[in-house]
Amino acid sequence: MNESRPLFAPPRILMCSPEYFGIEYEINPWMSRSRQADRQLALLQWHGLADMLESLGVMIERLHPVAKLPDLVFTANAALIFKKKAVLSHFKHTERQREEPLFHDWLTQHGFEVLCLPEDHFFEGAGDALFVGDTLYAGYRIRSDVRSEQLIAAWLGCRVLAVELVDPYFYHLDTCFCPLSTDSAIFYPGAFDTYGIEVLQSSIPLLIPVREEEARAFACNAVVVGKHVITNTGAPQLQRDLRNAGFTPHETPLSEFVKAGGSAKCLTLRLDGENAAAWRESPAISQPVSP
Numbered sequence: 006m007n008e009s010r011p012l013f014a015p016p017r018i019l020m021c022s023p024e025y026f027g028i029e030y031e032i033n034p035w036m037s038r039s040r041q042a043d044r045q046l047a048l049l050q051w052h053g054l055a056d057m058l059e060s061l062g063v064m065i066e067r068l069h070p071v072a073k074l075p076d077l078v079f080t081a082n083a084a085l086i087f088k089k090k091a092v093l094s095h096f097k098h099t100e101r102q103r104e105e106p107l108f109h110d111w112l113t114q115h116g117f118e119v120l121c122l123p124e125d126h127f128f129e130g131a132g133d134a135l136f137v138g139d140t141l142y143a144g145y146r147i148r149s150d151v152r153s154e155q156l157i158a159a160w161l162g163c164r165v166l167a168v169e170l171v172d173p174y175f176y177h178l179d180t181c182f183c184p185l186s187t188d189s190a191i192f193y194p195g196a197f198d199t200y201g202i203e204v205l206q207s208s209i210p211l212l213i214p215v216r217e218e219e220a221r222a223f224a225c226n227a228v229v230v231g232k233h234v235i236t237n238t239g240a241p242q243l244q245r246d247l248r249n250a251g252f253t254p255h256e257t258p259l260s261e262f263v264k265a266g267g268s269a270k271c272l273t274l275r276l277d278g279e280n281a282a283a284w285r286e287s288p289a290i291s292q293p294v295s296p
């Protein structure tokens with residue numbers, strides 16, 4: 006990893022294909038067993054996202070899908086990556102706790118030092134903890150515990166700013182907040198309380214608000230690769246705002262994953278450090294070639 010990586014190493018993202026994806030239980034308000042995902046369409050949409058990322062210069066790493074683990078596709082929830090360390094998730098719901106050993110083994114086998122939280126501390130990885138510059142922004146209450154995030158900040162030696170998530174539809178931080186660079190991010194104000202909004206506004210120089218109907222189409226759940234920002238379809242205003250801020254937005258349909266409460270970002274885990282993370286030492290391409 007970092008030290009040993011060649012110059013211009015490509016961005017690396019972990020994904021897990023949706024062979025066994027479906028709505029088999031209900032652990033967030035988007036999920037209803039009576040509104041099943043179309044698995045063939047999910048496979049097409051997943052490949053659409055993976056192909057788009059590859060065309061932007063990303064190297065996709067794969068986790069093998071496993072039967073009866075329908076949410077394993079949401080690799081953002083595997084862990085929080087910090088240099089060569091991976092803080093393993095410990096899921097709030099038992100349905101997803103069964104994914105933990107698979108994420109643990111994959112990360113260990115791929116050279117990460119895996120850190121595990123105490124049994125009574127919940128934490129859902131990059132779904133709830135995202136760097137902007139040197140600061141770790143951490144969403145808490147619905148899935149992750151604030152005390153997990155305090156412990157992680159102490160382990161990693163970084164500043165953490167914890168923001169409470171107040172709307173059950175925006176139950177992970179990555180559903181309502183996305184760092185774009187070391188000093189910019191997008192966010193949906195309705196998912197935070199007044200104090201959380203103040204924390205974000207006072208600490209991030211460029212904070213772009215996303216309107217409600219676009220946030221409900223998972224516009225904030227974006228994958229950032231250099232200046233490229235990839236989201237689900239249905240966010241024309243955000244696309245304009247991103248262009249004005251110097252980014253290149255891309256849309257790809259992800260309707261089947263929205264039925265499980267996830268979208269582009271949830272389907273990915275950046276392994277070499279997000280572009281917005283100041284700790285990222287890698288000289289990896291920051292402006293990959295356009296498709």
Ligand SMILES: NC(=[NH2+])NCCC[C@H](N)C(=O)O
Pocket residue numbers: 032033036076079081082101131132177179180265266267268270271
């Ligand atoms: N990073 C994310 N927001 N992942 C979405 C996870 C969706 C999954 N059904 C859950 O409720 O846990």
